[in-house]
Each structure stands twice: as structure tokens, then as C-alpha cells.
Amino acid sequence: MGKAMSAQKEIYALFGDPVGHSLSPLMHRAAYEAMGIGALYIPFRVADIEAAVRGIRGLDIRGVSVTLPFKTQAMAWLDSIDEAARAVGAVNTIVNRNGRLEGFNTDWSGLAEDLGECMVIQGKTFAVLGAGGAARAALYAIVREEGRPFVISRSRTKGEALAAGFGCPWQSLTEIGRLSADCLINATPVGMAPAVEQTPLPGLDLSRFAWVVDLIYNPLKSKLLAQAEAAGCFVRSGLGMFVHQGAQQIRLWTGLEPPLSVMREVVLETLKADDRNKAC
Ligand code: NAP
Secondary structure: OOHHHHOOOEEEEEEEOOOOOOOHHHHHHHHHHHHOOOEEEEEEEOOOHHHHHHHHHHOOEEEEEEOOOOOOHHHHHOOEEOHHHHHHOOOOEEEEEOOEEEEEOOHHHHHHHHHHOOOOOOOOEEEEEOOOHHHHHHHHHHHHOOOEEEEEEOOHHHHHHHHHHOOOOEEEHHHHHHOOEEEEEEOOOOOOOOOOOOOOOOOOOHHHEEEEEEOOOOOOOOHHHHHHHHOOOEEEOOHHHHHHHHHHHHHHHHOOOOOHHHHHHHHHHHHHHOHHHOOO
16 A cells, blocks of 8 residues: 555544535635645534544544534533533533544634634624524624624513524614614524525615624624615625634644635635626
């Protein structure tokens, strides 16, 4: 057997269900290739998350990206969970340190890093639309960076509980017409491909928000962002958050600096190749 054939490659994985649509394998593999790391990144559609997490040690998988619907469930079988991931209530990254499984959340820090590239978060007001996992990550990021968020959601019970957990106000979605903030963040899946004709805020004048950020990155320009641009807002898609959360996973797993521009380009190219994004 030749030398290349026998070389042992480190294994990284993605746990989710579904995983077929995920751009993480493409982005991670492009990064490892550019870094000259002989590593594999394998997506698994997980049937049993407990067995899958236990299998990390058995298979000597060095690191795992965790996606929906397992970001909270996976926490139960880890040896430790970092403070931020505990506060967000979700783990999207598992590091296997010699058999010890450590949980992290790079969604919040990926968003903080991306927003930090285009604005100063400190002191600004943020209207966070949605009451799910992405909203939690956004609230944690904003509070940690000393911004001033409030939650807007259709469900009062969920929205109020979420807002209370971060010590911020809650507003009903029915009141959106009279609310304003420096930045609106869409943390709902409304408008995500294939439902690209949808917007969570149909007919709303968005000019009361200087910035509109959509955590969706497929399509690159959601209907909400097109609506916001027409109203004169600065806009930002979820692409930067996605790239930064993946880059932080690679830092945690390898201790090395990942090639952000390579990662961004490969995701961008793939999304642009999609018909829905050709006009962006
Ligand atoms: P989730 O946990 O299912 O939460 C979705 C939230 O959206 C729920 O609070 C839901 O309300 C609300 N919602 C759904 N449809 C709505 C509608 N028509 N009007 C108002 N609210 C509505 O999902 P998630 O994990 O937070 O993800 C949300 C989005 O963030 C997804 O598009 C995901 O792709 C994106 N995301 C992006 C990144 C990135 O790296 N860029 C990372 C994570 C997530 P109810 O509670 O009432 O059902």
C-alpha cells in the first residue's frame, strides 16, 4: 500500500437530521484542503443522538458540528459544556479531547464576530424577531457585547420566557408597526429557500430600522433584505455568521487559523450557482 493510502486522517463530523442540504461539509473540506490538513469531514443523518455522541469516542472522531434538531439534546451526554453554550442553551460544537467530550456554541460568537465587522454593537438597540435557538444565540451575543435587545415574537409565552432569561423586554409581533430599533434581526426561518417569496414582515415599512440583518443565508438576499434595501436600510445576510461559526469550530478542533476567505468563497459560489441566487 502506498504512503498516501496508509496515512491516517483525522475525522470530523456533522450530526443532524436532515444533513443533505448542509453546506458545512463543503466549507470545512475547502478549509482543510487550503490548510494542508489531511482531515475528513463526514455528515451523518443521526437516528439516535445519544448513541451518536457516545460513538464519538469509539470512532475517535476529533470534533463534531451539531445541527438541528440536536443542538439542545446533545448536551445531555457531554462531559462539560462551556458557560456561553449553557447560557444559550445549545451546543453546536463538540470537541473530543482525548476521550473527554466538551460542548461549545459558536453560533452566538459567529454572529458577534460578523456584526462586529460592520457595526458597533455596544449601546445599540436590537429588535430580535423569533423565539427559537437562533434568537437565543443572537440575544446572548448582543447582551455580551453590551447592546440593548428586545424580543418580538408571535407566541407570547415563548417570547416572554426568552426575554426574561436575558433581562430584556418582549413585544408582540402584532405591535411591530409601532416599534423601532437601530437594528432588526430576523431569527425566524421565514423566507428561507425554497419559500423565498415569503417575508416575516409583509408590507411593513422597515425604514425605522437603520440595519436589517437576516440570519438566513439561502437565499443570499431574502425577500426581507430586498424589502429593507428598498426602504434604505443597511442589510446583512446570515452568510458571515455561518462562515464565522464554522471557522471558530476549526480553531477549537485544530488550534489553527482557518482560511476565512476560502470558506466564504466556496459557500458563496455554491449559493450563487443556485438559480434563486443568480440575481444577487
Ligand atoms: P427555531 O428554533 O425553529 O425557531 C424559529 C422561530 O421562528 C420560532 O420562535 C418560531 O415561532 C418563529 N417563527 C416561525 N415562523 C414564523 C412566522 N411566520 N412568524 C413569526 N415567527 C415565526 O429555528 P432556529 O434554529 O432559531 O433558526 C431560525 C433561522 O435562523 C433559520 O432560518 C436558520 O437557518 C437561521 N440560522 C442561521 C445560522 C447562520 O449561521 N447564519 C445559524 C443558526 C440559525 P414559534 O415559536 O411561535 O413557532
